[in-house]
Amino acid sequence: MSSALIGRAMLGFYFLAFFGFLFGPLIVMSVTAFNTPEYPQVWPFEQFTFAWFQKLAQDDNLMQGLQNSFIIGAFVVALAVPMGLAGAIVMTQVYAPARGLYYLVVVSPVLTPGVIIGISTVIFWKDVTGFTGAQSLFTGMFLATLGQSTFIASYCMLIFLSRLQRYDRTQEEAALDLGASRGQVFLHILLPFLRPAVVSAAVIAFLSSFENYNTTTFAILADKTLTTVLAGRVRQGMTPAISAMAVLIIAVTVAGAILYEAAKARERRDAAV
Amino acid sequence: MSADIDIDHVTIRFGDFVAVKDVSLKIAGGEFFSILGPSGCGKTTILRTVSGFLAPTAGTVRIGGKDMAGVGPNKRPTALIFQNLALFPLMSVAENIGYGLRVRGVPGKERRRKADELLSLVALPGSGDKRIGELSGGQKQRVAIARALAVEPQVLLLDEPLSALDLRLRQHMRTELRAIQKRVGVTFIYITHDQGEALTMSDRVAVMNHGVVEQVGDGHAVYDSPATPFVASFVGENNGVSGRISAVADGFAQIDTALGSLKGRAGAGLEPGAAATLFVRPERLRPAAEGIAAMVSATAFEGHLTHVGLSCADGHSLTMSLGRDIGAHALTPGAEVRIGYNPAEAIVLRQEAR
Ligand SMILES: Nc1ncnc2c1ncn2[C@@H]1O[C@H](COP(=O)(O)OP(=O)(O)OP(=O)(O)O)[C@@H](O)[C@H]1O
Numbered sequence: 134m135s136s137a138l139i140g141r142a143m144l145g146f147y148f149l150a151f152f153g154f155l156f157g158p159l160i161v162m163s164v165t166a167f168n169t170p171e172y173p174q175v176w177p178f179e180q181f182t183f184a185w186f187q188k189l190a191q192d193d194n195l196m197q198g199l200q201n202s203f204i205i206g207a208f209v210v211a212l213a214v215p216m217g218l219a220g221a222i223v224m225t226q227v228y229a230p231a232r233g234l235y236y237l238v239v240v241s242p243v244l245t246p247g248v249i250i251g252i253s254t255v256i257f258w259k260d261v262t263g264f265t266g267a268q269s270l271f272t273g274m275f276l277a278t279l280g281q282s283t284f285i286a287s288y289c290m291l292i293f294l295s296r297l298q299r300y301d302r303t304q305e306e307a308a309l310d311l312g313a314s315r316g317q318v319f320l321h322i323l324l325p326f327l328r329p330a331v332v333s334a335a336v337i338a339f340l341s342s343f344e345n346y347n348t349t350t351f352a353i354l355a356d357k358t359l360t361t362v363l364a365g366r367v368r369q370g371m372t373p374a375i376s377a378m379a380v381l382i383i384a385v386t387v388a389g390a391i392l393y394e395a396a397k398a399r400e401r402r403d404a405a406v
Numbered sequence: 407m408s409a410d411i412d413i414d415h416v417t418i419r420f421g422d423f424v425a426v427k428d429v430s431l432k433i434a435g436g437e438f439f440s441i442l443g444p445s446g447c448g449k450t451t452i453l454r455t456v457s458g459f460l461a462p463t464a465g466t467v468r469i470g471g472k473d474m475a476g477v478g479p480n481k482r483p484t485a486l487i488f489q490n491l492a493l494f495p496l497m498s499v500a501e502n503i504g505y506g507l508r509v510r511g512v513p514g515k516e517r518r519r520k521a522d523e524l525l526s527l528v529a530l531p532g533s534g535d536k537r538i539g540e541l542s543g544g545q546k547q548r549v550a551i552a553r554a555l556a557v558e559p560q561v562l563l564l565d566e567p568l569s570a571l572d573l574r575l576r577q578h579m580r581t582e583l584r585a586i587q588k589r590v591g592v593t594f595i596y597i598t599h600d601q602g603e604a605l606t607m608s609d610r611v612a613v614m615n616h617g618v619v620e621q622v623g624d625g626h627a628v629y630d631s632p633a634t635p636f637v638a639s640f641v642g643e644n645n646g647v648s649g650r651i652s653a654v655a656d657g658f659a660q661i662d663t664a665l666g667s668l669k670g671r672a673g674a675g676l677e678p679g680a681a682a683t684l685f686v687r688p689e690r691l692r693p694a695a696e697g698i699a700a701m702v703s704a705t706a707f708e709g710h711l712t713h714v715g716l717s718c719a720d721g722h723s724l725t726m727s728l729g730r731d732i733g734a735h736a737l738t739p740g741a742e743v744r745i746g747y748n749p750a751e752a753i754v755l756r757q758e759a760r
């Protein structure tokens with residue numbers, strides 16, 4: 134065997150091992166979702182079935198969690214994307230020497246452990262709602278949305294910042310010179326330029342919210358999301374219904390990733406102009 | 407419609423750095439006025455002050471007689487064509503041109519009509535639906551001009567708009583810009599560091615250096631009667647010979663140089679003993695029976711002209727440009743010649759104390 138062939142074989146083996154390591158668990162789990170035994174099992178594959186998906190649909194707790202996850206995700210997108218956009222725009226306007234400090238401050242939620250964010254969200258809002266008499270707001274859904282938004286807004290800001298780096302300020306000046314107001318410059322020039330980044334940020338924000346556990350498990354209080362219900366279930370023992378759930382989540386994630394890549398491709402195409 | 411511009415003792419500082427020093431310019435309505443100067447001399451800074459992006463540190467800018475202090479760029483009757491054009495890449499050509507009308511609330515149909523009209527004016531009919539990325543450099547240029555004209559400005563400010571184009575296209579666009587200006591009758595302030603561009607297009611030229619306007623005048627004045635040594639050497643080719651004034655009389659000055667005592671028209675402020683420079687253009691030099699002794703060092707044939715490099719006493723070198731009718735072919739490198747000129751076509755300028 135020539136050394137080139139050995140090299141090729143080793144590379145092939147490496148790829149197999151690498152992708153096996155990455156996707157093996159997902160594939161195994163997906164297969165168990167379609168197998169009949171009560172405990173998740175790949176081999177022997179007894180019979181192909183959709184029964185676990187039906188069982189899943191009848192599982193009110195899981196369904197409630199799933200629904201909550203979608204609702205929280207939607208609100209997080211609505212909150213974190215504008216906050217991230219505002220943070221990024223402020224960053225470009227801040228007095229240049231203070232930029233480093235500002236950056237550190239607004240990025241810090243990303244670096245803070247999610248657990249801490251979850252706990253501090255609860256403590257902070259317990260006091261705030263207590264003092265202001267707005268106790269009705271002190272719900273898991275509300276807190277989870279706010280807690281997640283803090284660090285997800287920072288993610289969004291990073292996405293906007295990288296796009297803003299390629300922003301040509303003279304376009305703003307050109308629009309102003311032609312008679313546009315500041316507001317019109319924002320709407321007609323800056324926002325269209327940032328549109329691909331808005332799409333990216335929304336997708337990332339939703340996915341991060343949907344899969345979040347660390348912050349949510351504390352902030353959710355008596356409510357539930359998909360991840361908190363699943364965590365409870367796994368402790369009681371696995372069933373193929375959870376595998377079925379996983380298949381659905383993988384499908385959602387892949388769809389999200391494709392959407393995200395499409396947005397990136399559009400961004401690249403616009404940048405090429 | 408066009409407005410006159412009065413730049414009245416304007417100074418602009420960036421921190422400690424003075425970019426524009428006490429500049430005063432009066433530009434008449436409908437005039438094609440150029441500002442010419444080397445890179446970094448403050449041309450863009452003046453233009454940004456007129457268009458409202460910079461406030462003068464001292465002095466006043468008036469447009470159509472109105473003081474512009476506190477009036478934002480979106481409220482001034484000016485339109486600026488940026489050094490990099492700054493077209494909107496996400497909008498079509500027609501949307502770019504119509505943008506100024508859009509923010510004024512003009513309906514879409516009307517904007518499109520106006521855009522098509524302007525596209526014919528700048529000789530790009532039917533390109534309204536193209537994307538900016540599909541245009542060539544010269545076409546982008548024209549779209550930028552059309553976009554600026556769409557808002558019917560009283561003053562059009564152009565910041566080296568042709569600098570990115572290749573020579574042939576640049577020459578073509580010069581003629582076209584001049585024609586457009588004649589057609590619309592708007593006041594143009596045109597910035598360039600290309601002296602040929604300034605001379606061919608403008609009614610008047612201001613020559614700037616280091617934030618100071620050194621001379622204002624029409625092309626002939628600036629070319630034939632430069633006011634300062636900087637103007638003499640920056641505008642067009644020139645031979646400069648430095649020395650000391652020995653006599654001034656009847657509008658002529660006699661100057662002692664390494665090449666002998668030379669004579670030329672006297673500039674302002676000359677007195678015997680002053681350090682000065684005599685400038686004579688290459689095309690004003692001639693082989694002569696009497697005159698400066700020189701040796702031909704090189705010749706360069708350029709079609710209608712032949713440029714002859716001459717080395718003279720004291721390591722001085724001069725350039726002489728001869729037309730075809732004068733026997734330039736006899737001047738081969740190494741030949742000894744004598745060079746003369748008509749003193750009325752040379753000028754002696756006082757060396758500035760800088
Ligand atoms: N915002 C600014 N802050 C500090 N200095 C500046 C600023 N803008 C311009 N300058 C300085 O002012 C001087 C004049 O700049 P300006 O842009 O007017 O030059 P210019 O004549 O247009 O040159 P060019 O032909 O290269 O465009 C330069 O030395 C430049 O460094």
Ligand SMILES: [Mg+2]
Nearest residue numbers: 449450489565
């Ligand atoms: Mg400039």
